[in-house]
Amino acid sequence: MDFDAIVIGGGHAGIEAALVLSRLDFSTLMITQNLDCIGKLSCNPAIGGLAKGNLVREIDALGGEMAKLIDRTMIQFRILNRSKGPAVQAPRAQADKALYALLAKHVLEQADNLEMFQDTVVDFIRDSSAGEIRGVITERGRRFTARTVILTTGTFLEAKIFIGEYSTSSGRLGEPAAIGLGKALRKIGFDVGRLKTGTPARALRSSLRLERMEEQAGDTEILPFSFSNSMGSIDRPSVPCYITYTTKETHRIIRDNIHRSPLYGGKIKGIGPRYCPSIEDKVMRFPDKDRHQIFVEPEGLSTEEVYLNGISSSLPEDVQEKFLRSVPGLEKLVILRPGYAVEYDFLNPTQLYPSLETKRIKGLFIAGQTNGTSGYEEAAAQGLMAAINAACFLQGKPPLVLSRAEAYIGVLIDDLVTLGTKEPYRLFTSRAEYRLSLRHDTADIRLLEKGYSIGLQKDKARQALLAKREGIDEIKELLRKRNVQEIDGDILPLLQKHLGRSFAHALKDPQVHMRDLIFCEGKLNKKKREWLDQVELDLKYEGYIRRQEKQVDRFKKMEDMKIPPDFDYDRTVGLSTEAREKFKKVNPLSVGQAARISGVRSSDIAVLLVYLKRGI
């Protein structure tokens, strides 16, 4: 074997995958079509956001790279949803795109055990009789062998770009698609589908009248994404974004030209994401709405290019220019790159085990947009997990599968392999049943030990976690023991009604905040801000969190009932035909997973239980 592992693709999934394997001392080869395109942010210039920000911090807790990359390349930071609740606050940063990509490439180049090579993989080497992967064949005829292969080809598989009447074979504007591999996958028998996504136009900053738009500045305080960076250690510039709105005239122009849209003209067959519709979709589907937001976001510090967030479009370039110029502030806009739609092959992810290994070929793992997801963070999370499990595969260990109750990563992967997807899949907080327990600030408590036992976290990080745990416990203990006294009520009248009760109790009052209690109790002042924040949320929402933990317990019982992978559903009398077919397709590994498959009824689960107990 030439290598232990081969990673195909150098996007956000590929980066995490290559780093995990090489860091775990496996000789790893990354093959990518263009080394200069490693870590490119193909669409919006931002990392994080709702649920995604949690993903980034979970990736970090497990020992991934994304958080560290964005911490060093951000050009604006914000905590979203501060007012909407503890569980749904999420960090998001605007990234300097070029810097981000450069840094990602540099980190890869510096990694031990990792080689990078520029070529295009067109086929696999397999041991068909054993059903195992053996390596890859490239466009230039090179053959590389390896015991495991991770496929992270993003939107490039048999990809096609559309701008109005124009279309070409391309994965990103100006970059050729990966041709051949999609066909090879189909030949092997994989269920391959088509998806569509889009991106808006990029414009020259100096052609915009920013003074006619609302300015949106970042937070003054930066909370690092990575748990290895302490609060206050991030020293990055903060540049604003701008907000403007489409007008009725914009909508008229779009409607008048809708017949020239490849989407509405029927040229694009792939299904696009409902959560991130193109501007033509917004206008056509919601005719009552008379304006749509546009965020003008900088692409970096060393460029004048700006990203027009909210108006992705595949209308012809002349139409794009015309409708954009009807927007206040964009009257004289100069387009540098037009918006476009891209249609690409994806593999239905129900063909994967929760480890992200394909059910069809042993040792072949698939991660990222190839599995039908969308978003850098979703891709990175899968790349990380696929590589962790490829490492487990190489070591002969059982895979690491995170549950829905312990991580957004668990929700993401379970959704994919259990339900599959029909549109580009994006993570939302509402997809997580137990989101109160999945706060971004607790990602290290939830997952860092796991990262350590895999070998991706150093002992130093673990010690820091232990110190954090202890610190948090101390604060909680202090708040439970310290009762509200008269003098506290004098300092803070709000506390008067909690007289005689503990501080911990008082904190449950929506009006009372940790920042107030610090005034009354000097000992609190010496504690770390992050820890105090975490304790405040823990205690304030204790009741709700407990309620959810009870649900989690019920959930775990179902998850703990394992189904053998070779379970024979054809011999199971009493299953409905629909359930039998779905079970055979998804091959659930637990009763919990089986129950989540759509169309499965409780009677099917009862039958399954009877058979499992019987142990056929």
Next chain:
Amino acid sequence: MQKENLYNQDSITALASPWGESAVAIIRVSGRDSLSMLSGLFEGRAGSGGRGNSGSPPLTEAKGFTMKHGVIRVPGSGEEIDEVVVAVYRAGRSYTGENSAEIFCHGSPAIIKRILDLLYEAGFRHADPGEFTLRAFLNGKLDLTQAEAVNEIVRAKTDRARAAALSRLSGSIERKIRSIKDGILKILAAVEVRIDYPEEDLEEEIVSERELEHWQEELEKLVSTYGIGKILQEGIPVVLAGRTNAGKSTLFNQFLKEDRAIVSEIHGTTRDYLEGVVSMGDIPIKLYDTAGYKMPAHSLEKEGMKRTDRIIRASRLILYLVDASTGVNELDREFFSANQNSKTLIRIWNKIDLSKRPCPVGFFPVNAKTGEGIIKLSEVIVERVLGGRSLESAEPIIDSIRQKKLLERALGALKDFRTGLSENIPLDVLGVDLKEALDALGEITGEVTSQDILNEIFSHFCVGK
């Protein structure tokens, strides 16, 4: 695999004998804590087991395979519901393999319901169809060679139960609950979209106070129909009246399709009254067969007719039979004039085969003996009972304490949401309340998945940048 993992050993209960009037009914309970939970309701008579009774050990200490005589009381108020005998079974030596008991009570639907309601309040869950058998199987109490059969039973029972539940849910109540659920789902979507799209250009107000008020009222209205539902469940009283030998008992039997009432040629066979529950168009009808009117001969008959009058007064509908072969006579006319304004009277022209007289206007022709015209008659009865409205358009009524409990849970959660919203409790926490409301309603009509919420978001909000 551990046995303990296979299922939650919570305590379940269900009526083991058929629903309806009978001498004795059997209610079964099972579960690890079932005996201690039951002992809170059971008070043993002297010489038997029970709580708070000097000299007799409590139910929890009763040996397996023993019978305990006592009463079921409402904890707290102490109200006595029924005198019962409880058969105690111990874990390992019971049908299900768990601690369990059988309560032998009087077979009146009202009493059965009262006892079941008390058991639910004490923490028992209504058993799923086939659950006792399933537990028995999982605890190894059934021969493994029977597993195939058990499987079939589990399936069949579930499917049948599902069909039954669905038929009970069909029509207005299901539509009503669905509409409430959709309403709350919309509110949840409005909450979620504000969470997942923090920068979207959305209105400040998530949901209007009026809308919340509306859904709360709808839930309250539905909960309050539980009393009506109970009547519905126990049956709507419908009485058969008429002169002696008009064929009341024959018609009664035809409806019940069993020889319950004694049918004979001798006038005045039915001196007392008989009752039976039949289902007409999914509505339980409590049918009374009464002593017939005649010129009173002796005191026993007088007493019977007095009772008939009482039953007639308590009934929702009177089916007055006239023998076609004898026609309408003075007694009948007297009855009609006394009840002429009543909308609840159906005049029936029976024994059409024995007479050449045409059926008079305002009469409904049947042949109670052969069943001719009886299907049509049932339809007319249902129509009358529902006040001319079809079941579909009738105001929805809930009939089970399970539904009531779930609706109350939804109502409580919705109220919590309202309070929280006014107190500016964060949205993600408030989402828990709405999800709870949806879960509760979902248990009545079918699950709500997070996918439903997302679908709702994307069909109603234009989001995404």
